[in-house]
Amino acid sequence: DQQVKQNSPSLSVQEGRISILNCDYTNSMFDYFLWYKKYPAEGPTFLISISSIKDKNEDGRFTVFLNKSAKHLSLHIVPSQPGDSAVYFCAASGRSVGNTGNQFYFGTGTSLTVIP
Amino acid sequence: ETGVTQSPTHLIKTRGQQVTLRCSSQSGHNTVSWYQQALGQGPQFIFQYYREEENGRGNFPPRFSGLQFPNYSSELNVNALELDDSALYLCASSAAWGSGANVLTFGAGSRLTVL
Numbered sequence: 001d002q003q004v005k006q007n008s009p010s011l012s013v014q015e016g017r018i019s020i021l022n023c024d025y026t027n028s029m030f031d032y033f034l035w036y037k038k039y040p041a042e043g044p045t046f047l048i049s050i051s052s053i054k055d056k057n058e059d060g061r062f063t064v065f066l067n068k069s070a071k072h073l074s075l076h077i078v079p080s081q082p083g084d085s086a087v088y089f090c091a092a093s094g095r096s097v098g099n100t101g102n103q104f105y106f107g108t109g110t111s112l113t114v115i116p
Numbered sequence: 117e118t119g120v121t122q123s124p125t126h127l128i129k130t131r132g133q134q135v136t137l138r139c140s141s142q143s144g145h146n147t148v149s150w151y152q153q154a155l156g157q158g159p160q161f162i163f164q165y166y167r168e169e170e171n172g173r174g175n176f177p178p179r180f181s182g183l184q185f186p187n188y189s190s191e192l193n194v195n196a197l198e199l200d201d202s203a204l205y206l207c208a209s210s211a212a213w214g215s216g217a218n219v220l221t222f223g224a225g226s227r228l229t230v231l
Contacts, residue, residue: 004158032218043120043206043222044159089158093218103149103172104220106158 003027004092006107014115019077021110023090026071030092034104035064035075038087047088048075080114087111118143120223122207128229129197137192137226139207148190149220150182151206159206165190194228202230 005024013019021035031052036044050057050064050073057064063076077084090107121140129135141148147166151159161174165184179195188209194201204227208220 006158034219036222041224043208043224044220045222046219049219091158103161103164103174104159106151106160108156108158 002108003030004090004105004107006088006090006110008110009108010111010113012113012115013080015082016079019075019080019084019112019114021075021077021088021090021112023073023075023107024071025073025092025105027092027094027105028071029094030105031094032092033064033066033073034091034093035062036089036091036106037084038089038109044089077112080112082114082116085112085114120207120209120221122205122223122226124226125224126227126229128231130231131197131199133197133230134193134195135197135228137194137205137207137228139190139192139209139223141188141190141207141209142221145209145211145221146188147210148184148188149208149210150190150192151208151222152176153204153206153225154200155203162192197230199230202228204228 003026034049035047037047038044048059048062050066066073087109089109091104093104123138149164150162153159162176164172168184181193183191204225206225208222
């Protein structure tokens with residue numbers, strides 16, 4: 001049962017343009033969402049997060065939007081740079097979800113390619 | 117600040133064997149989680165350790181077990197290996213929940229191949 005879904009396996013964007021990565025979730029108990037970036041042969045690295053009490057969080061070129069009614073979040077990267085080429089994972093958690101602990105549910109990832 | 121380190125980076129086992137993977141958590145972190153990432157999939161939660169005890173477990177059978185040591189390092193043990201256990205195993209550390217804990221710091225992973 002995939003509770004976090006990233007329906008686009010890949011995305012190509014020209015350098016300087018906006019990259020929009022999407023993520024959908026099914027569990028309304030999720031209250032914290034994160035985006036991770038992963039380069040080959042490296043572990044995922046934290047990019048940006050958002051709590052369910054907000055609908056937008058911005059950090060430099062990266063902005064995450066959360067639409068709770070649609071159970072949808074998106075990551076915007078503006079402007080996109082070739083170094084942003086990586087796999088991006090959406091993840092969700094909730095204090096009352098799952099079997100205690102700090103369990104995160106991950107999507108299957110979107111591979112972003114920024115073309116110079 | 118030392119990040120999360122995992123060993124070994126790659127290993128090959130045969131079906132039925134046992135494997136132990138190791139993880140050193142980031143300095144200042146007292147919670148360790150293990151995730152399995154199969155090819156083309158996102159990481160899946162195996163379990164979490166806090167204060168040397170398992171305090172959360174995903175949908176994995178008992179042949180997946182772990183330990184956390186007083187220095188917060190951790191081991192993942194898998195018995196009776198199956199072909200489907202072939203995956204990247206990721207260790208992540210974090211501070212305890214409620215203290216800015218909601219960010220996992222991942223290691224580079226241990227790539228296990230079961231033949």
